[in-house]
Every structure is written in C-alpha cells, then in structure tokens.
Amino acid sequence: MKAAPIFEAGSHRWWIIYDQDEHRVIDSNVYVIESNEQTIILDPGGFEIFPQVFAALVEAVPPSSLKAAFVSHQDPDIASSLPLWHACNEKMEWHIPKLWEGFIRHYGALDAPLQNIEDTGGSIIIGGRRLEFIPAHYLHSSANFHLYDPEAKILFSGDVGAALLPPGHDAWVDRRDKTGRAFAEHISKAKYFHERWMPSNAAKKNWIERVSQMDIQYLCPQHGAIYSGDNVKRFLDWFDKLTVGTAII
Amino acid sequence: MNIQHIMGVVDASFAARQSIEKALREIDRRALNAMVLVKRHGNALAGYGVVAQAFRERAATLKDSAAHLQESIAPLIEAYMRILQHQRFSDSFEQMLAHNADHEKHCPGLRSTQKKWQIIIVEEEAEAKAVLERLLEMVQLLQEGIEEQEYVVTNGRIEAALAESTGAPLMRVSREMGEAVRTVALAIRSYRHQLESLEHESSTHL
Numbered sequence: 001m002k003a004a005p006i007f008e009a010g011s012h013r014w015w016i017i018y019d020q021d022e023h024r025v026i027d028s029n030v031y032v033i034e035s036n037e038q039t040i041i042l043d044p045g046g047f048e049i050f051p052q053v054f055a056a057l058v059e060a061v062p063p064s065s066l067k068a069a070f071v072s073h074q075d076p077d078i079a080s081s082l083p084l085w086h087a088c089n090e091k092m093e094w095h096i097p098k099l100w101e102g103f104i105r106h107y108g109a110l111d112a113p114l115q116n117i118e119d120t121g122g123s124i125i126i127g128g129r130r131l132e133f134i135p136a137h138y139l140h141s142s143a144n145f146h147l148y149d150p151e152a153k154i155l156f157s158g159d160v161g162a163a164l165l166p167p168g169h170d171a172w173v174d175r176r177d178k179t180g181r182a183f184a185e186h187i188s189k190a191k192y193f194h195e196r197w198m199p200s201n202a203a204k205k206n207w208i209e210r211v212s213q214m215d216i217q218y219l220c221p222q223h224g225a226i227y228s229g230d231n232v233k234r235f236l237d238w239f240d241k242l243t244v245g246t247a248i249i
Numbered sequence: 250m251n252i253q254h255i256m257g258v259v260d261a262s263f264a265a266r267q268s269i270e271k272a273l274r275e276i277d278r279r280a281l282n283a284m285v286l287v288k289r290h291g292n293a294l295a296g297y298g299v300v301a302q303a304f305r306e307r308a309a310t311l312k313d314s315a316a317h318l319q320e321s322i323a324p325l326i327e328a329y330m331r332i333l334q335h336q337r338f339s340d341s342f343e344q345m346l347a348h349n350a351d352h353e354k355h356c357p358g359l360r361s362t363q364k365k366w367q368i369i370i371v372e373e374e375a376e377a378k379a380v381l382e383r384l385l386e387m388v389q390l391l392q393e394g395i396e397e398q399e400y401v402v403t404n405g406r407i408e409a410a411l412a413e414s415t416g417a418p419l420m421r422v423s424r425e426m427g428e429a430v431r432t433v434a435l436a437i438r439s440y441r442h443q444l445e446s447l448e449h450e451s452s453t454h455l
Contacts, residue, residue, distance in 0.1 A: 051330035055323040062263040063256050084334055087252055108337070 001052040003032070003060045004171050006218060006226065007152045011036045012129060014152060016171050016226065017056040020049050023167060028077050029222050031156055032060055033149065035127025039065040041085075042147055042156050043078045043222050047107075050081040054088070067126060068093045070133070072158035072222070073141035074100040076107075083108040095124060095133070099143035117145055134210070136160065138203035153217040159197060160207070161235055163190035163224030173225045183227075183234045190224060194239065196247035208240050250336070250374070254450060255329050258443045262322060265440035272433035273312050276398070279426045280305035283405075286417055293415045300405040304426060307398045311433070314391045321384045328377035332370055339366040381448055388441045395434045402427045 001021065007014040017030040030053050031042040039061045045053045057063070066089050071079045074097070085092060086109040096104055098116035105114070121133045134146040139160050147156040163186060174182035198204060219227040219235060227235045283301035287294045342363035346352055352359045405426060409419035 047334065050334055051327045054330045055327035058259050058263060058326055059319075059323060062260045064260045083337065084330070087333060088256055 001030075001049070001056045003056045005060075006031075006171075006220070007154060009152070011127070012151060013060075014149070014154060015060045016220065017053055017060075018171050019167065019169060020052055022049055022052065025049065026077050027165065027167070027169075027223060029171075029220070029224070030057075031220055032057060033126060033131070033152075034061050034065065035129040037065050038067045038127035040068045040070060040124070040126045040131070041066065042070045043072050043158065044069050044085055045081050046077045047080040047084065050084045053081070054084075063088060066092050068095060068124060070124075070131075070145075070147050070156075071096040071100075071104065072136075072146065072156075073097060073144045074103045075141070078222070079104055080107045082112060086112045097141075097143035097145060100141075119143065121145065136203075136207055138198075138200040139207055140197045140199060148214060148216075150215075153215050154220060155211065155214065155216045155218070156220045156222075158222050159193075160239070161190065161219050161221035161224065161227060162193050162197075163187070163221070164193055165189055165224050170225055173227050173231050175228050175231075178230070180230075180234060183231050186225060187235070187238055191242070192247060193223070194242055194244055198244035201244055204239065204242075204244055208236055212236060250329065250332055251450065252333055255447070258447050259326060261443045262440060265436050265443065266319065266322070268436040269315055269318075269433055269440065272429060272436055273308070273315055275429040276308045276426070276433060277305075277312065279422070279429050280308045283422050283426065286419070286422060290415055290417050294412055294417060294419070297405065297408040297412055297417075297419055300401060300408050303401050304398065304405065307394065307401060311391065311394050311398065314387065314394055318384070318387050318391065321380070321387060325377065325380045325384055328373060328380055332373045332377065335366060335370050335373065339363060339370060342366060378448070381444060385441070385444055385448065388437060388444065391437055392434075392441070395430060395437060398430050399427075399434070402430055 001017050001019060003015045003017050005013065006016055013034045015032040017032065020027055025046055025048050028043070028045050028049065030045045033040050033042070041057070069085065069092060071094060079096070082094065082104065094112055094114045095117055096114055098118055101114055101116055117133050119135065119137070121135045123130050123132045129149070129151060132148040132150065134148050134155070136144045136146045136158060138144065139158070144158060146158055146160070148154070173186045177183070216232050217228060219232045280301065284305060287298040287301050342359060346359055346363060349355065402423065405423040409423045412419055
C-alpha cells in the first residue's frame with residue numbers, strides 16, 4: 001500500500017493509504033488526518049492488511065502522533081486491526097458507534113479505550129481542529145457515521161461512494177476529465193456495491209439531503225477512489241437516482 | 250520482540266529521515282550557490298569551480314541514495330508488524346494449551362498448530378533481520394558518500410584560501426557547505442544507531 005497526500009494547508013494534512021497488496025480480502029482505503037502534530041486514522045482497516053497500512057502510515061506521520069481512530073461501523077475490514085493498533089499504542093482512543101461497542105470488542109482488545117458516538121453524531125478535536133461525526137445510519141450499517149472536516153471541506157463517506165476497483169488503481173476518479181466520461185466509467189464499478197450493500201432508499205434520501213447542504217471538495221470512500229470537484233455533485237445526483245437494496249430482488 | 254521499543258525506533262527514524270531530507274536539500278542549495286558564484290567570477294575561480302561541480306554531483310548521488318533508504322524502511326516496518334500480527338495467533342494457542350491440561354487427548358492438533366505459528370514467526374524474524382541488514386548496508390554507503398563530501402569540502406576550503414584575492418566570498422560558502430554536510434552526517438549517524446539498536450534486539454532474540 002502507499003500513502004498519497006490529499007490535502008495540505010500548513011499543519012493540517014490529509015493522506016489516503018490505498019491499493020493494498022493482499023487481494024484475498026476486499027481492497028480498502030485508510031485515511032489519515034494530521035493537525036498540529038496530532039493524528040487521527042479513519043477506518044484503520046482489517047487485521048490482515050495491518051502490516052501494510054502501518055508501514056505506509058509511518059511514511060506520512062510518526063506513530064507517536066496517533067491520538068485517535070474513527071470507526072464508521074463494525075465491519076471487519078474497518079476495525080478488526082484494533083488489537084494490533086492497541087498493542088502499538090495503548091493510549092489511542094477509538095471513536096465508534098455506540099450501538100456496536102460490544103461487537104467491536106470481540107475483535108480482541110477488551111481494555112482498549114473506546115469512546116461511544118451517540119446516534120445523533122458528535123465531534124472530536126484533533127490538534128485544535130474540530131472534526132464532525134455525521135450520522136449515516138443504514139448506509140450501510142444500522143449504526144454508521146461519516147466524518148466531515150469543515151476546514152479541508154472533505155467528507156470521509158465510509159462505504160458510500162465505494163467502488164470495486166482492480167489492483168493498481170488510482171487514488172482519484174480522474175480529476176482532469178471535465179466531460180464526466182471518467183466518472184461514468186468509474187461509477188459502473190460502484191453500481192452493484194450500492195445496490196447490494198445499501199439497504200434503505202429512505203436513509204439514502206435523508207443522507208443526500210443533509211450532505212447536499214455541506215461544502216464538500218472531496219468525497220472519500222473506504223473502497224475505490226476519491227471524488228473531487230464536479231464529481232462530488234455527479235456522485236450525489238447518481239446516488240439519488242439509484243434504487244438501492246434491490247440487487248437480489 | 251518488544252513492540253514499544255520498535256515504536257520508539259520508528260518514531261526516531263521518522264525524525265532522522267526528515268532531518269536527512271532537509272539537510273540534503275540544503276546541501277543541494279549550497280552546491281548550486283557555489284556554482285553560481287564560480288560562473289559569476291569566470292576563470293579566476295576555475296579551481297573552486299572543480300570543487301563546486303564535485304560537490305553538486307555528490308549531492309545528487311546522496312539524494313538518490315537517501316531515496317533508496319526511504320524505499321527500504323517500509324518493508325522492514327511491514328515485516329515487524331507481520332510478526333506482531335502472527336504473535337497474536339501464537340499467543341492465543343499458547344493460552345489454550347495452558348488452560349487445557351488434556352489437550353493431547355481432546356485436541357491433538359492444538360500443539361502442532363501452535364508450533365506451526367512459532368515456526369512462521371521465527372522465519373519472519375529472520376526475514377526482518379535480513380531486511381534490516383540490507384538497510385544498514387545502505388546507511389553505510391550513505392555514510393561513505395558523506396565522508397567523500399566532507400573531503401570535497403576540505404578541498405573547497407583550500408581552494409577558497411588560495412583564491413582569497415578575488416574577493417569572492419568563498420570562505421563563507423565553504424563554511425556553509427561544511428555545516429550542511431555536518432548536519433546530514435549527524436542525522437545519518439543517529440539513524441544508524443537506531444537501526445543498530447533494532448539489530449541488537451533481534452540478534453539477542455534469535
């Protein structure tokens with residue numbers, strides 16, 4: 001896996017860690033935010049890819065800067081690496097959906113400091129910057145959050161926007177393309193994922209309404225590639241029209 | 250494997266690598282300044298020109314070597330983290346064996362599975378050690394490059410003294426070159442010590 005910068009403004013930085021070498025488990029992106037030498041890692045990934053993620057992470061930030069992890073939901077590709085991160089840094093706080101606490105502890109770190117996020121959402125301060133936990137329940141998990149950075153105008157959108165891409169894929173949906181052709185090609189690899197994993201059209205509509213009010217430059221999913229600029233709006237429009245929860249009906 | 254020691258070394262390596270990168274950029278800048286100064290004074294500084302050219306070429310080689318250093322640290326860290334990962338399995342089986350006195354009777358495969366993980370870990374430790382040794386060899390090459398650069402700086406000082414009558418600020422330029430080289434030499438030495446402490450730990454463990 002490799003770490004690539006997404007955003008930088010002084011001491012405020014975002015990276016994506018992407019394109020894993022292990023192909024027997026679903027390809028996942030891990031995001032890293034550093035603010036004034038404090039770091040939070042978003043959806044730290046599965047147990048199997050931990051060595052790769054950690055090696056890529058320390059290309060970008062020192063491990064001692066890790067203060068927290070954000071877990072969007074309970075799935076193993078998101079949080080089963082918890083005991084390994086905990087072994088590396090016992091002080092790291094884990095911000096998780098409250099509903100999933102007892103489930104996430106099954107990954108094997110009974111004494112890890114878990115901080116529950118209430119259903120209504122919340123926020124965290126990292127290096128003096130406030131990051132918001134945005135409710136995204138039933139997209140796809142029944143207790144699910146996204147994370148918004150209002151200064152960087154970046155929304156980490158968990159499984160929303162995910163695409164199943166082949167090894168060696170780019171970190172971005174082509175940013176130079178103004179025609180929308182690159183988006184159209186990319187989204188064909190996202191369609192089945194959203195039809196099959198997103199269960200609720202009502203939850204989807206509600207999320208689009210809320211997210212449309214936000215100023216978003218980059219929409220960063222946990223699988224696939226980042227949507228930027230016009231592609232953010234293209235994605236929201238596409239998702240709005242898609243009927244979800246129907247792939248096997 | 251003491252994971253907290255490894256975390257400490259990874260942290261220190263991160264700082265050392267940043268320091269090396271910064272110092273190498275500085276060397277490159279100083280080398281360019283020296284070249285510009287020589288061009289400005291024409292033939293009068295021809296001797297110093299040779300030194301400045303050598304300084305710049307070696308600066309480029311050092312940057313290249315440092316880039317390889319960066320590429321090699323990731324496999325080392327990955328190897329250590331894989332050991333941490335597999336140690337979890339080994340520990341789980343160890344606990345099961347400890348809590349089940351009749352394991353030979355009830356679950357004869359338990360002992361062999363635990364042994365299998367131990368063998369995997371020993372192999373991975375040997376692999377990590379090999380990666381570490383390669384990395385130390387690269388650091389050694391980088392240190393040799395720095396020593397050559399120090400030699401060039403010394404020659405630069407001699408040429409600067411010989412060309413003092415031209416009025417060009419060669420002594421200052423040489424001093425700045427020397428400072429930049431010394432900074433990178435210290436950073437590399439500190440980096441090497443950190444890697445050697447890892448090597449010492451893995452040797453004692455194996």
